[in-house]
Amino acid sequence: MNKDYFKKAQKWLLEEKYNNQVSSNFKKDLARLKQGEPLDYLIGFCYFLDCKINLSFRPLIPRAETEYWVEKAFDEIKKEIEGVLPQKEIVCLDMFAGSGCIGVSLLKNFPGLKADFTEKNGDFLKQIKVNLKINGINAKRYRVIKSNVFSRLDKKRKYDYIFANPPYVSVRRKSKVERSVLKWEPAQAIFGGKDGLLYIKKFLKEAKNFLQPTGKIYLEFDSFQKKAIEKLIKDYGYKTCRVFKDQYGRWRYLTCGL
Numbered sequence: 001m002n003k004d005y006f007k008k009a010q011k012w013l014l015e016e017k018y019n020n021q022v023s024s025n026f027k028k029d030l031a032r033l034k035q036g037e038p039l040d041y042l043i044g045f046c047y048f049l050d051c052k053i054n055l056s057f058r059p060l061i062p063r064a065e066t067e068y069w070v071e072k073a074f075d076e077i078k079k080e081i082e083g084v085l086p087q088k089e090i091v092c093l094d095m096f097a098g099s100g101c102i103g104v105s106l107l108k109n110f111p112g113l114k115a116d117f118t119e120k121n122g123d124f125l126k127q128i129k130v131n132l133k134i135n136g137i138n139a140k141r142y143r144v145i146k147s148n149v150f151s152r153l154d155k156k157r158k159y160d161y162i163f164a165n166p167p168y169v170s171v172r173r174k175s176k177v178e179r180s181v182l183k184w185e186p187a188q189a190i191f192g193g194k195d196g197l198l199y200i201k202k203f204l205k206e207a208k209n210f211l212q213p214t215g216k217i218y219l220e221f222d223s224f225q226k227k228a229i230e231k232l233i234k235d236y237g238y239k240t241c242r243v244f245k246d247q248y249g250r251w252r253y254l255t256c257g258l
């Protein structure tokens, strides 16, 4: 581990979790940090936009790349919904929700919106509920649903915005994934089959059936998948598609609609 990073991480751990008091538990955590365990798991939370995101059930740690595009999405949505609320109800979906960071920050930033969260892993469903609670979101504004992609969703419910950050790393690229990610983060949140497109395909194939005619999808992906995904979007009958880079100059997300 990089020495400078370790020094910084040690300082954050002491401040955030131990109120600057060195204790035997702090020393135990320090040993785990040295072994490569992510600081965010040791501290037990991280920040995503202006939300505190609890990580005690160990979902995927929200990434800076995700935070980047979600912030861009919020800027667009702000403009799009101006003057629409409260006349029309706007309902969103955070699919593959994990910690719930995307949907929780959405609900916190847009007090008039409602959202459904879907996730396959039962522990992460609990995690989402914790994060909704600690961020003060009124329970009338959301539903948390256990679902394998769209399997448990009602087709009659159409969404204005669907956000998806699916597991999209290709198993073939496993050797390029950081060791600490492989060791500590949930594999089911990371890998999307041989080409990484397994869940992206399942998602895109069905998402249009759950979208309002004027609705919009935001989807995160890996830069090398750009061409394949653009083809899928056409094949599955979406009419619009825009592809964007992340803060590091890599193709990272798209918006599409009907």
Ligand SMILES: C[S@@+](CC[C@H](N)C(=O)[O-])C[C@H]1O[C@@H](n2cnc3c(N)ncnc32)[C@H](O)[C@@H]1O
Pocket (backbone or CB within 6 Å): 059, 060, 061, 062, 063, 066, 095, 096, 097, 098, 099, 100, 101, 102, 118, 119, 120, 121, 124, 147, 148, 149, 165, 166, 167, 168, 188, 189, 190, 199
């Ligand atoms: C890349 S993580 C995204 C987490 C969070 N949205 C974020 O951006 O940090 C993908 C999530 O999808 C969930 N997942 C994997 N397969 C799924 C499936 N078939 N149906 C629903 N959720 C699934 C994983 O458990 C994981 O929490």
